[in-house]
Amino acid sequence: MAMKGTSDEASLPDIIQLVAQGKRTGVLSVTNRKDFGDIYFRDGNIIYSNIVNSKFKICDILVKAKEISKEDADRVIEMQKANNYEKRIGEILIEEGLISEETLRKYIKKQLEESLFTIFNWNxxxxxxEPNIEPPSDLEIVSMRPEDVLLKIATRIDEWDLLKDKIPGEDTILTPRKNFDISVLEGREREIFKLANGERSLKEIYQIAPYTKFEVSKIIYILLNKKALLELGKKNARNNETMLKVEEHKNLGIAFLKxxxxxEAIREFKTIIAQDKQNAEVYFYIGLAYHKKGQLKEAGNYYQKSLNINPKNTALINNFAVLLETLGQYNRIEELYKKALSFDVNNKLLIANLGVFYFKTGKYEDASELLSEAAAEDQKLIFxxxxxxxxxLMENKIDSAIxxxxEILERNKKIPDVYYFIGKLYLRKGxxxxxxxxxxNTIEIDSNYTNAHIELANIYYKRGKFTEAKEHLSMIIQLNGEEFDSLFKLGNIYFKERDFENALKNWEKALIFDPNNTTLRKNIRLLKEQLKAK
Incomplete structure (x- = not known):
């Protein structure tokens, strides 16, 4: 089950503890509407965290810490791309002899902690x-107990609250004091002292220093107190500090869209359009956002703008066709799909979507041919x-439908609906x-799948397996509330087990839902007489 809300309703530590206690697997997405981060969990433990547009990437961290060179980092990234992301960066780094496994784990933990520390400081x-979502397979993961992470971050936040008002703003230029005796400084203090060259702002020092922002801030505070560094003034940035680069706006927009x-997504994308009115990709994303919001006219307008700039965008044509179908404008859909396929003849998603369109318009043979082709050649496609x-099923071929x-389950074994429908078809076959x-299998994946509990209760009831039947009938009531069928059957089971008090209790509850049921009224009357006679 998904959980969503704001910090007014629940604090971030509370949400993390809730996920941990439930031993949940999934991703917790967090935003302050300016920045966006993800925290991934597996069985309640935190395994990965990332912030959009951040520098908390493992190669960046290793380069900053001088564990590897920038050239080696670039080479390893290219090797990962050439390998189609089948290996993680860390795996390649170890194979190339650039770092040890112990060093890798140390910096993965550091990456995770820095990302979380930043997120925890958002207001x-x-x-x-979202449950059952794993991080991309090419990312480095580690397993950390949330209570350990929360304690560590809480301590750092307390320190940061005391420190942040004692250091200058990030746009402040720091310069070394003339004739300062550097010999009185310790190792890390000397490193940061040398970075403050009278031209760099504090923000730029944060970016190039081989330590975390928190660690650098503590050192800057010490250097200012020792009068080793002086504030020279503010650095005039060419762009307003709140204005992100185009790529950063796009990344944030995509994160909000997901x-x-x-x-928020539309806001980010429109900021780009204000600077670049020929950006077809961004018009497409704005159209997609409006499409998902249900504002179909606006979506169509932005799709069309994107198409005017880039008429060969097959993803756009595909979405435009789906939009037209929603609007009931079928006359252009086939033409759009065929146009897209003329640019990308092997795009199986387009072939499948054209097949779906034929299916919905009654061209079943054409649909079957295209759907079969797409399904056979792209193992990721399920629909x-x-x-x-x-x-x-329309042709009454139950075995073929099963x-x-x-085959869907061979591609994804975690879809409860598919198991349920297969179960229903086997019932039809007897x-x-x-x-x-x-x-x-359905309730193993989703224990709250009511219809599967109903079917199992019926199966066990008919077989006389009353212990199992009671378990599922009780679950149905827990999920859906009391209703006639479950209460009536529970009463019957208790009666057969000679638990007459519970039988009467459930029958009387059932009667509330069907007061004119003569059979039930008779059962209750006879049971009461039997109990009275005792």
């Missing part, structure tokens, strides 16, 4: 937890198989054991 946050924060299963649905197996 007025919005959070959104977490359904459409207004074509669902349509092929539906087409099989086969297509089971194969109750197979149906039971699939319903059990």
């Amino acid at each position: 007025n946050i919005y959070f959104n937890f 977490t359904d924060m459409y207004e 074509p198989l669902a349509y092929l299963a539906e087409y099989s 086969s297509f649905l089971e 194969d109750t054991p197979k149906a039971e197996e699939n319903f059990l």
Whole structure:
């Protein structure tokens, strides 16, 4: 189940502890509407964290710490790209003999802690937890207990609160005091002292220093107190500090878009358009944001603007076709898909979407051909198989439908709906054991899947497996509230088990939902007479 809200409703530490206590796996996205970060969990432990547009990348950290050179970092990144991201950066660094596994783990933890420390210092946050989402496979991960991380960060935040008002602003230029005796400084103090050359701002020192911002701030505070450094004035930035570069606006916009924060996404993208009115990609993203918001007219306008600039954008054409279908404007859809395919003939997503369009407009044979082609040649595509299963059912080919649905599970074993529908089809075939197996798989993935509990309760009730039937009937009531069928069956089970008090209790509750049920009224009357006779 997803969780979302603001810091007014729950603090970030509270949310993290809630995820940890539930041993959840997923991603907690956090934003203060200017910056955006992700915190990934696996079985309740924190395994990765990242901030959009940050420098908390493992290679950046290793270069900054002088563990590897910039040239080696660039070479390793290129090797990862050439390997199609099948290996993690850290794995390549170790294979190349550039660092040890111990060093890698040390800096991955540092990366995680720095990212979290930054996120914890944001105010007025919005959070959104999405379950069962893992970080990209090419990223470095480590497992840390949330309580350990929270304690460490809380201590640092307390120190930072005392420190942050005692150091100058990041735009302040720092210069060494003339004739200062550097011999009185310790190792790290000397390093930072040398970086303050009378031209660099504090922000620039943070960026190039081989230590964290927090560590550098403590050293700057010491150097200022020792009168080793002096404030020279403010650095005039060419752009306002609040104005991000175009790429940073785009990254933030995409991050907001992924977490359904459409207004914020549109704001970031429109900032780019103000500077670059020929950016087809950004017009596309604005159209996509409006599309997801349900403002279809605006979406169409921005899609069209993007298409005018880049008529060969197949992703745009695909989205435009979906939008036109939503608007019921079918006359242009086939033309759009075929146009996109003329630019990208092997795009299986486009082929599949054209197949879906044919399916929805009754051209079933053409649809089947295209959907089969897309599903066979792109193992990541699942939805074509669902349509092929539906087409099989239309032709009363149950075995074929089951086969297509089971092929979906070969590609993704974690879709409860698919197990449920396969179970229903096996019931139609009269194969109750197979149906039971699939319903059990359904609730193994999603224990709150009510319909699967209903089917299992019916199966066990008919078999006389009353212990199992009671378990599922109780779960149905817990999920959906009390209703006639579950209460009536529970009453019957208790009666057969000679637990007459619970039988009467459940039957009387059932009667509330169907007061004219003569069979039930008779059962209650006879049971009461039986109990009275005792």
